[in-house]
Amino acid sequence: MEGLGLLAHSLLGLLGPWQVTYALGATLVGIVIGILPGLSATLGIALMTTLTVKMTPTDAILVLVCVYVGAIYGGSRTGILLNIPGTAANAAATLDGHQLAKQGLAGRAMGIATTGSVAGSLFGVLCLATLTPLLAEAALKFQAYEFFWLALLGVLMSGSLTGNDPLKGWLMGFLGLLTAQIGLDGIHAHERFTFGSSDLTGGIGLIPALVGAFGFAEILMVMSEPAKQAMINTVDSVLPRIGDVLKYWKTILRSGAIGKGSIEGMMAAETGDNAAIPGAIIPALALAVPGSAPAAVLMAAMIIHGVQPGPMLMVNQPQFVYDVVAITLIATLCMLVFGLVMVRPLMWVLRVPRAIIMPVVFVLCTLGAYAIASRVFDIWVMLCVGVVCFMLRRQGFPVAPFVLGIVLGDIIDKSLRRGLVLSDGDPTPFFTRPIAGVLAAAAILTVLAQVPAVRRIFARIT
Amino acid sequence: MRPDRLFGAGWFALGAAVLVASWRMDRLEGLHINPWSVPGLLPGLLGALMMFFGAALFLRAPAPDGAETSSAVPSGRIWLALALCVGYAGGLIGHELPFWLTSAAFMFVAIVAFRWLDRDAEAPAGLGRLALESAAIALSASVAISLLFQEVFLVRLP
Numbered sequence: 001m002e003g004l005g006l007l008a009h010s011l012l013g014l015l016g017p018w019q020v021t022y023a024l025g026a027t028l029v030g031i032v033i034g035i036l037p038g039l040s041a042t043l044g045i046a047l048m049t050t051l052t053v054k055m056t057p058t059d060a061i062l063v064l065v066c067v068y069v070g071a072i073y074g075g076s077r078t079g080i081l082l083n084i085p086g087t088a089a090n091a092a093a094t095l096d097g098h099q100l101a102k103q104g105l106a107g108r109a110m111g112i113a114t115t116g117s118v119a120g121s122l123f124g125v126l127c128l129a130t131l132t133p134l135l136a137e138a139a140l141k142f143q144a145y146e147f148f149w150l151a152l153l154g155v156l157m158s159g160s161l162t163g164n165d166p167l168k169g170w171l172m173g174f175l176g177l178l179t180a181q182i183g184l185d186g187i188h189a190h191e192r193f194t195f196g197s198s199d200l201t202g203g204i205g206l207i208p209a210l211v212g213a214f215g216f217a218e219i220l221m222v223m224s225e226p227a228k229q230a231m232i233n234t235v236d237s238v239l240p241r242i243g244d245v246l247k248y249w250k251t252i253l254r255s256g257a258i259g260k261g262s263i264e265g266m267m268a269a270e271t272g273d274n275a276a277i278p279g280a281i282i283p284a285l286a287l288a289v290p291g292s293a294p295a296a297v298l299m300a301a302m303i304i305h306g307v308q309p310g311p312m313l314m315v316n317q318p319q320f321v322y323d324v325v326a327i328t329l330i331a332t333l334c335m336l337v338f339g340l341v342m343v344r345p346l347m348w349v350l351r352v353p354r355a356i357i358m359p360v361v362f363v364l365c366t367l368g369a370y371a372i373a374s375r376v377f378d379i380w381v382m383l384c385v386g387v388v389c390f391m392l393r394r395q396g397f398p399v400a401p402f403v404l405g406i407v408l409g410d411i412i413d414k415s416l417r418r419g420l421v422l423s424d425g426d427p428t429p430f431f432t433r434p435i436a437g438v439l440a441a442a443a444i445l446t447v448l449a450q451v452p453a454v455r456r457i458f459a460r461i462t
Numbered sequence: 463m464r465p466d467r468l469f470g471a472g473w474f475a476l477g478a479a480v481l482v483a484s485w486r487m488d489r490l491e492g493l494h495i496n497p498w499s500v501p502g503l504l505p506g507l508l509g510a511l512m513m514f515f516g517a518a519l520f521l522r523a524p525a526p527d528g529a530e531t532s533s534a535v536p537s538g539r540i541w542l543a544l545a546l547c548v549g550y551a552g553g554l555i556g557h558e559l560p561f562w563l564t565s566a567a568f569m570f571v572a573i574v575a576f577r578w579l580d581r582d583a584e585a586p587a588g589l590g591r592l593a594l595e596s597a598a599i600a601l602s603a604s605v606a607i608s609l610l611f612q613e614v615f616l617v618r619l620p
Binding site for chain 1: 466503540551568607615617
């Protein structure tokens with residue numbers, strides 16, 4: 001009951017005229033970012049973080065979550081119409097969605113996308129409201145041993161699940177963890193890998209690194225390929241009228257019938273895409289271990305605004321957790337509004353040639369990297385990270401584990417050393433404490449499961 | 463050499479360098495800290511892990527689907543994009559030049575160059591019209607971004 005009261009209080013606080021304006025504007029920006037191939041939800045949140053520095057924490061997170069939800073939803077549009085997923089999350093929905101569009105059923109596909117996205121988000125919001133406090137309560141029992149394995153497992157899982165090659169994903173995760181070690185260490189304030197540079201003493205800023213990894217690297221990826229002809233013409237040929245989407249949405253609401261075959265597949269993919277948003281925010285809030293790259297930026301933004309995610313958040317600022325629940329709910333409603341009434345206008349953005357969009361985005365990236373700390377050094381960080389990530393991406397190294405590594409590097413470093421100090425150098429508590437043992441086994445199995453010989457043994461057993 | 467082998471060797475070398483640097487890092491014995499809290503502990507472990515996985519990348523069999531065949535040599539388009547972006551962000555920003563002016567100049571050059579390169583995918587337009595349109599877009603975008611950051615979000619421009 002106390003939770004419901006806090007949620008009601010959060011919702012009332014977010015219904016002011018400015019908050020509604022922020023929510024609608026940010027969701028629209030997010031959808032446009034998602035629609036544009038090459039711009040990711042992570043980049044959108046990173047850029048908006050720099051714009052929301054002067055806002056109150058709740059308003060800033062409202063803007064960022066709306067951008068997140070909008071971008072993931074918007075990506076389905078280009079996936080359906082052009083067979084190019086706007087964000088990586090929409091790749092699965094693209095398979096069935098574009099086939100439907102080619103059969104003249106783009107309106108139906110978009111109706112499914114909207115339904116699935118809203119249903120997934122609402123279920124995710126329910127989980128966010130119920131699971132976050134439970135997880136945070138359980139996490140209060142965590143010590144350094146558990147946090148070490150949890151964070152390491154996050155990096156390893158991200159390496160396994162993003163990209164096509166887990167080995168490359170893990171290496172990128174380790175590179176991210178290493179990057180986080182640059183600067184003063186978190187226990188003794190000793191300089192590490194600074195090479196006498198006072199700029200490096202402050203460490204590598206998360207936002208400049210993110211903007212480089214997801215912005216500059218992406219710009220280089222997009223600009224390195226010649227523009228595809230007739231992309232825009234395709235939009236017009238398959239674009240539905242607003243009525244088509246509304247009609248199909250009403251049909252779904254009335255009958256509950258979703259369809260057969262690929263329609264179910266698309267529904268499942270879109271529901272999963274958007275349910276994953278609160279799913280990624282839950283561990284970020286409760287454990288300070290983000291579940292995705294955009295959630296990692298969101299967590300960084302919370303820290304910039306003086307909110308420290310983790311198990312103590314439910315103790316110190318329980319209202320903020322329910323603010324995030326209410327924000328995600330509002331973002332979902334904004335997404336529904338735009339999904340129903342702005343089908344055609346939203347796709348006009350694809351008429352703008354990418355040769356115009358990308359230089360403008362790069363100026364925003366440069367300013368975004370600079371704006372947080374007003375340091376020209378951060379622009380160089382963005383450039384260096386961008387070039388390195390671009391080169392590595394061309395060889396199949398995924399960027400998301402690198403980003404998670406940067407976010408989790410400090411937790412892993414402090415947890416490892418604190419754990420060893422507590423046990424006086426004895427590593428056994430890392431494996432013998434019940435939860436730590438389970439997490440350690442999961443981390444080790446995550447790696448072993450990719451070894452061909454071990455996979456063969458697993459296959460034989462099962 | 464296969465790209466994976468090259469990159470595997472690179473990861474191994476980076477890991478080795480990190481391991482050596484971590485080993486040689488100050489252990490703060492003069493401060494009488496707990497020896498298990500030395501600053502080089504995690505970086506050393508990461509160096510070792512990079513060496514191990516880098517060696518695995520170097521030694522493993524080639525991917526059967528040819529997934530690693532991406533060109534290691536950047537094309538002319540990449541060099542152009544790199545030169546423009548690094549020249550603008552690294553060379554022009556922060557050197558007392560007005561932000562709106564450098565940004566407008568960068569956007570103008572980049573838009574004209576890439577629209578010209580992509581002219582087959584766009585509606586055909588003469589170079590003069592392209593330049594005029596691009597100048598208008600670059601100038602308006604630059605002024606809008608400068609005003610947005612400086613006046614609305616109160617960011618001091620570089």
